[in-house]
Amino acid sequence: MLSQKKLTSAFNLPIGSQIIGKWDRQRYTITRLLGKGAVGAVYLVKRDDGHLIALKISDQIASISSEINVLKKLTKVQGTSPGPSLFDVDDWISPTGENYPFYTMEYVKGERLDQFIQRRGMDWISLLFAQLLSELAKLHQAGFVLGDLKLENLIVTSDPIRLRFIDVGGVTLFGRSVKEYTEFYDRGYWQCGDRKAEPKYDLFSLAMVAIHCTYPKQFNKTDQPKQQLLAKLRQAKSLNRYQLFLERALLGRYKGCLEMKRDLEKHYLSRMSKNQKVILPSNHDQQTSWLEISIFSIISLITWLLAYLN
Amino acid sequence: MKQGKLKQILLITDGCSNQGEDPILVANYIQEQGITVNVIGVLDQGQTQSDSLSEVEAIATAGGGVCQLVYPQALSQTVQAVTRQAMTQTLQGVVNQELQQILGKDQTIEELPPEQRGEVIEVVEELTETSDLHLLVLVDTSASMQKKLITVKEALIDLSISMNSRVGDNQFAIYNFPGKKKPTSKVLDWSSKLNKLEAVFPKLTSGGMTPTGPALKEALYSFSQTGLLRSLRRNVEPEEADFGF
Ligand SMILES: Nc1ncnc2c1ncn2[C@@H]1O[C@H](COP(=O)(O)OP(=O)(O)O)[C@@H](O)[C@H]1O
Numbered sequence: 399m400l401s402q403k404k405l406t407s408a409f410n411l412p413i414g415s416q417i418i419g420k421w422d423r424q425r426y427t428i429t430r431l432l433g434k435g436a437v438g439a440v441y442l443v444k445r446d447d448g449h450l451i452a453l454k455i456s457d458q459i460a461s462i463s464s465e466i467n468v469l470k471k472l473t474k475v476q477g478t479s480p481g482p483s484l485f486d487v488d489d490w491i492s493p494t495g496e497n498y499p500f501y502t503m504e505y506v507k508g509e510r511l512d513q514f515i516q517r518r519g520m521d522w523i524s525l526l527f528a529q530l531l532s533e534l535a536k537l538h539q540a541g542f543v544l545g546d547l548k549l550e551n552l553i554v555t556s557d558p559i560r561l562r563f564i565d566v567g568g569v570t571l572f573g574r575s576v577k578e579y580t581e582f583y584d585r586g587y588w589q590c591g592d593r594k595a596e597p598k599y600d601l602f603s604l605a606m607v608a609i610h611c612t613y614p615k616q617f618n619k620t621d622q623p624k625q626q627l628l629a630k631l632r633q634a635k636s637l638n639r640y641q642l643f644l645e646r647a648l649l650g651r652y653k654g655c656l657e658m659k660r661d662l663e664k665h666y667l668s669r670m671s672k673n674q675k676v677i678l679p680s681n682h683d684q685q686t687s688w689l690e691i692s693i694f695s696i697i698s699l700i701t702w703l704l705a706y707l708n
Numbered sequence: 709m710k711q712g713k714l715k716q717i718l719l720i721t722d723g724c725s726n727q728g729e730d731p732i733l734v735a736n737y738i739q740e741q742g743i744t745v746n747v748i749g750v751l752d753q754g755q756t757q758s759d760s761l762s763e764v765e766a767i768a769t770a771g772g773g774v775c776q777l778v779y780p781q782a783l784s785q786t787v788q789a790v791t792r793q794a795m796t797q798t799l800q801g802v803v804n805q806e807l808q809q810i811l812g813k814d815q816t817i818e819e820l821p822p823e824q825r826g827e828v829i830e831v832v833e834e835l836t837e838t839s840d841l842h843l844l845v846l847v848d849t850s851a852s853m854q855k856k857l858i859t860v861k862e863a864l865i866d867l868s869i870s871m872n873s874r875v876g877d878n879q880f881a882i883y884n885f886p887g888k889k890k891p892t893s894k895v896l897d898w899s900s901k902l903n904k905l906e907a908v909f910p911k912l913t914s915g916g917m918t919p920t921g922p923a924l925k926e927a928l929y930s931f932s933q934t935g936l937l938r939s940l941r942r943n944v945e946p947e948e949a950d951f952g953f
Pocket residue numbers: 432433434435436437438439440452454482503504505506507550551564565566567
């Protein structure tokens with residue numbers, strides 16, 4: 399959280415202006431600002447071939463180079479790589495002569511998880527978390543933790559609906575100290591463990607994501623952080639159905655992603671097959687959700703029937 | 709590259725030194741000895757980054773280190789981030805020097821093509837994680853720091869969680885200034901853990917003195933005592949009078 403004033407030109411590029419790479423001479427036109435963080439600014443840009451992609455630019459050479467290194471390694475992960483895919487790496491020389499490293503990546507289009515949940519309901523948590531856990535499992539298999547897992551770094555894409563992470567600034571090799579984290583999501587802060595990178599570190603943060611969704615303003619730490627967290631979890635009515643899983647994640651009882659994922663899957667399958675009424679939130683523009691839920695119910699129904707017939 | 713030992717001083721203050729040597733001069737001298745001086749300037753709620761804190765930046769510049777101004781609530785995250793950044797920056801400097809020896813005198817990391825730069829940064833990162841760290845923390849306990857001291861203590865305990873999650877070894881020492889009858893007092897002698905800090909963290913020292921320069925001098929002296937010399941000359945116990953609740 400280095401609050402250096404980002405007044406520099408690279409962090410306030412006007413819409414329509416162009417960035418030309420120093421090494422590859424590739425041209426990018428700024429379409430809009432996607433967001434700013436501790437490391438740099440991310441713009442939506444148009445490449446000369448018309449593609450819309452995301453461009454992250456920074457004045458912290460060590461941090462951004464390290465992110466690039468991570469993204470490169472992730473492209474070597476089997477199957478679709480977790481996180482956004484990396485396109486080009488280059489430098490931009492500002493009109494005043496400073497050198498800004500930047501990279502371009504896949505534009506992950508969607509909305510923030512908390513907004514999505516607000517519109518479509520807590521029922522989605524188990525499905526979305528299970529998806530993210532598969533992606534995290536791949537990352538862990540490659541020997542890394544995500545580190546800075548938090549609401550701001552998660553996007554729900556719409557076509558197909560999937561929960562994805564975007565910021566790899568905290569990605570750390572197992573056994574090392576987590577490179578970048580945010581207090582509210584950090585088990586060290588809550589006195590629930592250290593900051594050594596291991597799978598359980600991410601699972602703790604993931605549980606905090608759910609807690610943050612129900613306490614949008616977060617809350618301050620008291621003298622008994624661990625007990626406080628568990629109490630907050632119990633008090634959150636909307637999390638009741640997930641309490642068991644989230645508590646396990648907070649206490650480090652899951653050895654890895656797949657174990658937690660299995661629990662979540664069991665949970666949503668049981669909800670679907672018991673023929674429970676699925677309650678839809680009040681908004682009405684959700685054909686996809688209806689469709690997916692009915693497909694789900696049909697599949698579960700068939701599974702159930704088969705089991706019954708045997 | 710050889711596994712280095714990083715020597716860093718972290719000064720936590722709200723500025724306005726008013727006694728003894730010029731801290732900027734001392735910081736310059738310390739940097740000459742291969743030790744980096746980093747400074748965290750603690751702001752009062754509502755205070756904008758201003759005059760009294762310009763000294764803070766000047767000390768960090770003279771000491772070759774990182775400077776960061778911060779409000780108390782962000783102190784924990786800042787202390788660990790500044791420490792990490794300070795280590796990276798020092799190591800980057802070392803790597804730059806080596807690069808210049810190999811590639812000529814104007815070659816820096818910034819000017820390398822992205823591909824090679826990535827490889828160099830990977831080395832720097834690896835060293836940041838595995839190097840041994842000697843960190844001496846100097847805490848300003850003058851009257852103006854009153855409301856901020858508990859936060860400082862928490863931030864230092866939090867720092868040890870971060871640092872002890874690293875692969876490399878750590879040694880921490882903590883001093884405060886002004887001390888009771890002298891400019892500086894030892895709060896905690898060199899050790900790898902900060903968990904004793906809860907019990908020994910100093911209270912405020914009254915009186916209007918802020919001897920930042922002399923405190924930095926004492927810090928340098930403490931570094932010269934680590935290593936061989938120190939094992940011969942067993943250190944005196946930290947002073948009793950000032951500490952303990
Ligand atoms: N690939 C991407 N696609 C869409 N939006 C993105 C992408 N990368 C970043 N963003 C947006 O930019 C913001 C800041 O990016 P981030 O990588 O988190 O920066 P920092 O590392 O500085 O925190 C994010 O919160 C998100 O809103």
